[in-house]
């Protein structure tokens with residue numbers, strides 16, 4: 368597939384002029400005729416390079432405030448004609464249409480304008496029409512034309528023309544056409560998603576152009592990729608590349624800690640997406656020590672997150688533990704110095720931005736999409752259903768436990784006391800199993816469950832769980848309620864002086 372073509376003419380119309388200068392100079396050196404639009408033409412002129420205004424080709428001015436400038440048969444004829452087609456060649460001559468061999472476009476920055484919070488009118492004006500049409504036309508006719516559709520490709524294009532003195536193979540023209548359709552489809556996806564903010568259309572369009580190849584997927588024999596903007600959420604200060612499993616744990620950790628964002632110092636340790644330790648204290652150091660006490664065995668190799676700056680005292684404690692990732696809103700300089708002491712330890716500063724409002728996951732031969740679980744149980748939402756009401760300290764613990772429960776794999780039971788996670792049962796097929804796992808674990812790490820509270824992600828279908836919990840010393844329970852047999856659990860609690868509140872909100876996490 369060699370079919371080489373020598374560049375003799377180029378149409379350049381770019382929003383950002385950054386990085387264009389060396390290309391213009393190289394094209395000029397090779398004697399290429401350059402056509403260009405308003406601002407780009409001025410830029411090229413200012414470089415002292417000869418340039419033909421596109422108006423000279425179209426014999427028409429740029430109109431409607433620039434909405435129409437290259438949209439003309441003489442421009443698109445010059446790009447779309449087939450050079451091996453006698454009819455096309457004759458029409459070019461008949462209508463005095465110049466041949467165009469290269470199209471270089473940088474589109475109006477639609478996504479950036481949306482992200483900047485600009486007005487609707489400003490955003491609409493940043494929907495590029497002429498530029499996207501130039502890209503599509505040039506890419507379609509890659510048999511004769513090369514399309515440079517992004518600033519990201521300038522360096523490669525410059526190398527191609529410099530090395531081969533303007534001669535471009537069909538292979539390269541086709542490759543650049545592929546890049547161009549990537550640019551145009553991504554651009555249109557962004558526009559569609561702007562118009563479909565209320566999800567009125569049951570259509571999912573995701574376009575991620577900065578995919579990252581991961582070392583491997585969940586296991587070494589699986590390929591893995593991450594499609595997303597990691598740098599928007601985090602600044603990575605130190606450590607090895609994040610793996611597929613690290614990313615999943617980081618996601619779980621961030622979502623969990625958002626529940627405690629504005630609270631007193633809180634520290635969480637996660638393993639395989641579930642919290643194995645979490646505590647809230649007056650200082651971060653105490654919070655870390657008590658989070659670790661929740662399960663010092665599971666904490667090995669875990670992901671750590673705090674809602675406050677990591678100070679030196681906390682860092683010195685953390686440094687004794689082998690952990691994969693530490694995430695915090697900031698690190699003091701001394702803390703950073705200590706934590707950098709392990710070469711591979713990943714240190715991430717989390718930025719203050721919102722997480723997406725929807726969750727997406729693969730399902731069968733498609734994807735499932737749902738709203739993010741944005742409900743956090745609050746004291747004012749609790750309905751006391753037992754004769755005795757929980758004390759204020761118990762209410763605080765119930766809310767604390769419920770927040771952890773919401774971010775733990777179902778079925779789950781979370782046991783907590785004095786703002787410390789005592790233990791949880793995670794991802795069990797029965798609620799009783801989850802509770803028994805939690806009680807067993809609490810015993811392993813010597814927690815006294817007398818006076819502790821229990822949170823359940825879903826209702827109790829039978830009174831068995833409250834009975835087992837009461838026998839373990841649990842004093843108060845939080846659950847959504849909604850079982851036809853709720854009364855049996857309520858009766859048991861009343862007979863045994865256990866307080867129970869209902870939230871009306873289920874927190875399944877599958």
Ligand SMILES: NC(=O)c1ncn([C@@H]2O[C@H](COP(=O)(O)O)[C@@H](O)[C@H]2O)c1NC=O
Nearest residue numbers: 382404405406407434436437438496497498
């Ligand atoms: N209206 C048109 O015919 C048209 N042709 C090219 N553009 C865009 O105009 C920009 C360049 O404009 P200028 O050279 O005037 O700075 C580029 O982002 C290009 O994609 C156009 N603008 C928007 O659609």
